[in-house]
Amino acid sequence: MPVINFSYEYFNKVLGEEIPRKKLIELLPMIGSDIEHYDDENVKVEFFPNRPDYYSVDGIARTVRGFLGIETGLPDYKTSKSGYSMTVDPELELIRPFTSCCIVEGIFIDEDGLKDIMDFQEDLHWVLGRDRKKVAIGIHNLDVLTPPFNYIAAEPKENSFIALETTEEQNLDDILFNHKKGKKYSHLIEKFDKYPLIKDSKGNVLSMPPIINGELTKLTENSVNVLIDVTGTDERAVNFALNIIATSFAEAGGKIKTIDMVYKDRTVETPDLSSKTMNVNIKTAEKILGVDLDVNAVVKMLERVRLGAKVLDSETVACEVPAYRIDILHEVDIIENIAIGHCIKKIEPELPEISTIAYPDNARLFENRVREIMIGMGFYEVMSLMLTSEDEHYKNLRLDEDDHVMVSQPISQDRTMIRKSLINGLMEFLEDNKHEELPQKIFEVGDVAYIDEAAETGTKIIKKIACAVTHSTANFTEIKSITDAFILNLGLKMEIETFDHPAFIRGRCARVEATGEAVEGSVVGYFGEVDPEVITNFELEYPVVAFEMEFKS
Structure with missing residues (x-):
């Protein structure tokens, strides 16, 4: 499972205020992490794969703000139209058919932030992307590109670009079989006659999904506006990955702008950050958790973990789930979040009131x-x-x-x-x-x-x-x-x-x-x-x- 490593100094900068080191160490396990190691400067934490939104420091800080009462309830991420589009080549249908993209403007990246972005991207590749087979992510410096964009099935010998961390232009076959990343991930596309490629209107190559990005669009500490592209074989997973990354950038102050994905038979505007609503029964939650609950208290517990909530009646709470929470699928998942908001360590363990007689099987x-x-x-x-x-x-x-x-x-x-x-x-x-x-x-x-x-x-x-x-x-x-x-x-x-x-x-x-x-x-x-x-x-x-x-x- 991914291990997130960050300094207290960087976390406090992302959080927006100073939190004592001891308090942070006590708090992190309460939101679902396992602390691998910590010292006077850094902490290593591990999260289960069902919470990929925690794979960035911004995502962790978002929930910590809720626990500290700095910001509670459903985060509100505004989006606006960029006016840009990404046209998807129909020939990609049997290769890597889906893509979702967006623009995030006005970000600030320092050395720690750049490392966090790169680690975040690779962790998502591993967990959501099944090591890039299902989902691959590219994050690009928008300011060197000219929209609109095209996602094409490209002839390997006829297309070339300078791959990330290289200095010479190579055709797609050379990159696939000679580049370090190409060798590692060639098995994902080598069986096809054409390879996926993303270009801007001037023919500049952004990336060769799911292999490598172009050196041209490499992020630096001077990057202010970024283009995020996510490609893959599962449209639902592709959209989830974009939502998670885009909202993480928004937590850092970025402004999200949508892009139109133009397919042969439809046009899809991404990202879609609308929330979904699920109801939770208080009696069911009491039975599972073993604690007495009040509907108004449950609302506060859910808001504490950054979910939206409102009382429907004396036994039901409507819960709003943000687009980046891919782990919430069932009422029991809401109840788990009630337990976290209540504080798991406050739930007293009890011995079951049953006895059995054992015998060898x-x-x-x-x-x-x-x-x-x-x-x-x-x-x-x-x-x-x-x-x-x-x-x-x-x-x-x-x-x-x-x-x-x-x-x-x-x-x-x-x-x-x-x-x-x-x-x-x-x-x-x-x-x-x-x-x-x-x-x-x-x-x-x-x-x-x-x-x-x-x-x-x-x-x-x-x-x-x-x-x-x-x-x-x-x-x-x-x-x-x-x-x-x-x-x-x-x-x-x-x-x-x-x-x-x-x-x-x-x-x-x-x-x-x-x-x-x-x-x-x-x-x-x-x-x-x-x-x-x-x-x-x-x-x-x-x-x-x-x-x-x-x-x-």
Whole structure:
């Protein structure tokens, strides 16, 4: 999750008044942050990905003003028309079809502010943009440009510009495959014949989304007026990103001006900063929070966290949600903000008035037996997250991507799907601990998820066990002996046959199936020597052998 690092001096300047360091440190966790570190000059805070509006110091200061009573209620961001337009090329429909833009005039950027803007932009790329795949952002010096603007599908060989942090003009292919940012993000557009490009009316290049901006429009401490462009594959996410950035600039005193996005079949004026209204029931909030509430007090609590609120009746409050609050989707989200406005630390914990009698679960008893066997053979148990990413799960293990359970709103780029195997988690663990002594012998017992349309939830959860061993002489014979000993200690009989698995060396992998009275069903899996390419993908230096099995009833 993004970590925001700022000095007390800069925060107080943004806030508009002096707040004691101790009071700020006490206050930040109350608005939903985790303080990573602080000293006499700086503080590092971490916010959950559901609050990207906190990824700038201006966004944090906006809420702190509410808590301090400096400014409460819904922020009022005025917009005016710039008279400018951005024409969108219909050929971008299959490449990167959506864009939202605006102008912010009259800003003041010092060294700290410039750093904050750059960090803010990259954090949004990561959280909202899925590392630029879904959303990419450009912030430009408007004063060197001539409107109107054009967002086009450009021929790579026929268009060129000076990319950010370079001095020589290059065509789009050269930038994509030779520039540092191009190499990193080329996979997003390299499959297309044409690349996205934003130009002004004189042909000056602003940016090549989602790769790199032009050096011409680079922000400096002398920049006063800026153009913000957001492009992407999800129009809703694109608009959210623009709203968050534009309102952050407005908090710093900037004046927002709209731009018309001219598509083939429609024209859209952006940004749209209108709020939405949601009602919250006081009785529901009392039940969830466990505190007695009054409608008038709830209004003040919501205004304290910079939401609009008014009483509808004795049990209902209408809440106005600003355009930058993308986290509020349901009544329960409003109730969470009531808790924050009330002050979470004032809510007293209570023990539930229930009692239960525990007994061992049969499935857990069997898992414990499996663990005892592995520990008895000298293995250490590890526990990894069920969430992983397509890169870790498929690319690093050389697997073909297939149907899998995806996370609809992942908290980070490396947690986008539910695992189908335990092997990649073990490999990640070895990668993180490659500085430790060898040999390393680890195992994990855990759940994996498969798409199953026949299941009520559409998902089938399966219990698996996997182990991995790494040292300089790890080989097929060793992992076969480990597998044999594991099966034997379960009281089962094992049958093996040759098996090809993309993550293992061809000819040094086998399929195993074991049956017997000790288990209702069978144990099915594979074992072998991990392929050197996979080992290299996880930045390991020594051979790795592994097995993975599932229990079928």
